Amino acid sequence: MPKPVIKDLTIDNITENVHSINSQADDARLKYVMERLVTHMHDFARETRLSTDEWMAGIEFLTAVGKKCTDVRQEFILLSDTLGLSLLVDSIDHPKPPASTEGTVLGPYHTHDAQDQTIGTGISADPDGTPLLCLCTVKSTSGQPISDVKIDIWETDSKGSYDVQYEDYNGDKPDGRAVIRSDADGVFWFKAIVPVPYQIPDDGPVGEMLEKLGRHPWRPSHMHFMFEKEGFDHLITALYLRGDPYESSDAVFGVKESLVVDLGTVTPEQAKQYGVKEGAKLLEYDFVLVTDDETRKLRDERALEAMKRLGREHMAIKGGLLVPDVD
Amino acid sequence: MPKPVIKDLTIDNITENVHSINSQADDARLKYVMERLVTHMHDFARETRLSTDEWMAGIEFLTAVGKKCTDVRQEFILLSDTLGLSLLVDSIDHPKPPASTEGTVLGPYHTHDAQDQTIGTGISADPDGTPLLCLCTVKSTSGQPISDVKIDIWETDSKGSYDVQYEDYNGDKPDGRAVIRSDADGVFWFKAIVPVPYQIPDDGPVGEMLEKLGRHPWRPSHMHFMFEKEGFDHLITALYLRGDPYESSDAVFGVKESLVVDLGTVTPEQAKQYGVKEGAKLLEYDFVLVTDDETRKLRDERALEAMKRLGREHMAIKGGLLVPDVD
Numbered sequence: 001m002p003k004p005v006i007k008d009l010t011i012d013n014i015t016e017n018v019h020s021i022n023s024q025a026d027d028a029r030l031k032y033v034m035e036r037l038v039t040h041m042h043d044f045a046r047e048t049r050l051s052t053d054e055w056m057a058g059i060e061f062l063t064a065v066g067k068k069c070t071d072v073r074q075e076f077i078l079l080s081d082t083l084g085l086s087l088l089v090d091s092i093d094h095p096k097p098p099a100s101t102e103g104t105v106l107g108p109y110h111t112h113d114a115q116d117q118t119i120g121t122g123i124s125a126d127p128d129g130t131p132l133l134c135l136c137t138v139k140s141t142s143g144q145p146i147s148d149v150k151i152d153i154w155e156t157d158s159k160g161s162y163d164v165q166y167e168d169y170n171g172d173k174p175d176g177r178a179v180i181r182s183d184a185d186g187v188f189w190f191k192a193i194v195p196v197p198y199q200i201p202d203d204g205p206v207g208e209m210l211e212k213l214g215r216h217p218w219r220p221s222h223m224h225f226m227f228e229k230e231g232f233d234h235l236i237t238a239l240y241l242r243g244d245p246y247e248s249s250d251a252v253f254g255v256k257e258s259l260v261v262d263l264g265t266v267t268p269e270q271a272k273q274y275g276v277k278e279g280a281k282l283l284e285y286d287f288v289l290v291t292d293d294e295t296r297k298l299r300d301e302r303a304l305e306a307m308k309r310l311g312r313e314h315m316a317i318k319g320g321l322l323v324p325d326v327d
Numbered sequence: 328m329p330k331p332v333i334k335d336l337t338i339d340n341i342t343e344n345v346h347s348i349n350s351q352a353d354d355a356r357l358k359y360v361m362e363r364l365v366t367h368m369h370d371f372a373r374e375t376r377l378s379t380d381e382w383m384a385g386i387e388f389l390t391a392v393g394k395k396c397t398d399v400r401q402e403f404i405l406l407s408d409t410l411g412l413s414l415l416v417d418s419i420d421h422p423k424p425p426a427s428t429e430g431t432v433l434g435p436y437h438t439h440d441a442q443d444q445t446i447g448t449g450i451s452a453d454p455d456g457t458p459l460l461c462l463c464t465v466k467s468t469s470g471q472p473i474s475d476v477k478i479d480i481w482e483t484d485s486k487g488s489y490d491v492q493y494e495d496y497n498g499d500k501p502d503g504r505a506v507i508r509s510d511a512d513g514v515f516w517f518k519a520i521v522p523v524p525y526q527i528p529d530d531g532p533v534g535e536m537l538e539k540l541g542r543h544p545w546r547p548s549h550m551h552f553m554f555e556k557e558g559f560d561h562l563i564t565a566l567y568l569r570g571d572p573y574e575s576s577d578a579v580f581g582v583k584e585s586l587v588v589d590l591g592t593v594t595p596e597q598a599k600q601y602g603v604k605e606g607a608k609l610l611e612y613d614f615v616l617v618t619d620d621e622t623r624k625l626r627d628e629r630a631l632e633a634m635k636r637l638g639r640e641h642m643a644i645k646g647g648l649l650v651p652d653v654d
């Protein structure tokens with residue numbers, strides 16, 4: 001293939017020339033992703049007539065975001081979350097058929113520090129939290145219980161902070177986290193504390209951005225859940241408390257009506273059965289997982305439908321990813 | 328203004344909801360830039376049906392780019408340069424009427440360490456460089472010499488490295504750099520070395536990206552110039568050597584035909600006049616600056632023309648920047 005001649009580039013011809021030199025890549029997916037990325041980046045500059053000062057402010061912002069990242073703080077994920085990209089990508093990658101549990105943002109606070117615990121564990125050591133009994137099941141879309149699902153649960157303490165946000169955190173004593181497994185009936189239960197609203201970390205460049213945009217940094221009260229089981233699509237979700245002041249203005253766009261729950265009250269029988277205080281708060285939820293096969297089929301179908309709606313013909317799915325169909 | 332209700336967001340409605348919450352900002356320009364940014368970012372994800380793994384690879388890439396930045400290395404500028412964004416923004420912000428000197432990429436190696444020197448200075452202390460006498464003028468578009476222009480010049484040494492790229496560089500002894508001023512006739516001259524091709528730093532994430540794209544990291548031989556004079560548009564440009572192996576494949580898209588020069592040979596008279604060896608290499612160039620007023624007028628006109636072509640009606644220029652015209 002003759003090398004493209006890259007010279008005398010202007011506002012109007014630079015994009016095709018960048019595509020031309022990038023099209024030397026071997027990987028069809030990489031080429032397609034780069035072609036779309038460069039087109040959108042250039043169109044953004046052209047449509048805003050971006051100034052050099054604004055471009056430099058952008059460079060400095062992204063550099064500051066990168067510098068803010070540590071092992072326990074991912075400011076780029078926070079940026080993606082606060083601009084709605086994380087929720088969008090999750091929706092694309094994990095389509096849900098009706099009657100399955102919807103997904104939501106992972107957020108930047110999942111860790112791999114949580115220990116395997118047995119059903120019935122208490123995940124929070126915070127004495128100031130309001131005790132919460134969580135009684136849950138996990139089933140397939142056909143209503144069959146799914147046993148031995150690995151369930152990763154995490155929440156903040158009663159002050160609205162995750163364990164990793166404390167300066168003296170070193171991974172040895174995870175708190176507000178557990179990994180448990182569903183039993184033969186698809187049941188899992190544990191003791192936690194009632195989630196509270198909290199602010200996403202706003203002492204960095206993302207916080208400054210939110211302030212400039214007149215946005216608050218609050219997330220409504222929620223508890224995170226991640227489900228893994230061979231043959232089923234990885235489910236990242238969270239449950240939200242109805243009536244939370246931030247229920248309809250989540251800083252990271254995660255709230256879905258189907259994930260909003262009303263807390264109940266532990267009955268005397270339940271108190272006895274689960275070893276908690278009578279009258280304590282109760283969270284009950286039945287999660288529904290989708291099989292890998294069903295997810296894959298749905299994802300591929302929706303991708304091709306979306307391309308048709310966008311007028312992008314001649315696209316194919318290769319290895320689960322959209323590429324131009326050059327055959 | 329009632330707060331927007333942000334809940335139950337999907338692939339198809341998230342973008343308008345992010346716009347809705349961001350529209351609480353006071354600054355009209357910020358709102359417009361964010362609206363375009365979020366639209367393009369979301370469209371990029373929708374058009375590629377971006378997977379979670381790819382999204383995470385993007386997060387990790389951007390984080391690595393941020394971590395690579397230091398006081399003397401700006402990996403985000405390098406990324407912008409290699410994706411053609413820098414050249415595009417320069418073209419938008421610094422439109423050039425016919426017969427003026429075209430601009431090009433600043434690159435990541437400009438510093439403020441160069442000392443003020445008098446005309447005739449030698450900017451390179453590299454004994455291995457091929458001596459080059461540079462005889463230049465700087466004029467207005469009407470052909471009038473411009474005196475006392477601050478001219479910032481920088482080039483690599485004969486190995487293709489800028490001073491700041493050496494580990495022991497501390498800013499005390501800048502090399503391959505000078506700031507000089509044009510005389511009453513708009514003349515400035517100095518001694519330098521013949522520029523050589525060099526690789527942009529490819530030991531970081533941007534280098535990995537270029538490799539994956541099958542692209543080389545070379546820039547053709549060039550010398551950077553930056554011109555500052557009150558009343559004239561800041562000119563960032565560079566001169567390139569004709570016949571360079573990378574003349575038509577510059578890794579950062581900077582080469583323009585009008586900036587490509589043929590080196591000549593110093594005559595006996597010139598050798599005597601400028602105190603250099605007879606037969607040494609000679610670079611001659613007449614730079615033409617555009618006034619601030621002319622630039623502003625041209626920039627505004629072209630911005631509004633571009634909006635018309637894009638079918639974006641009801642746009643206005645406020646403070647030199649494009650905003651929706653809400654009047």
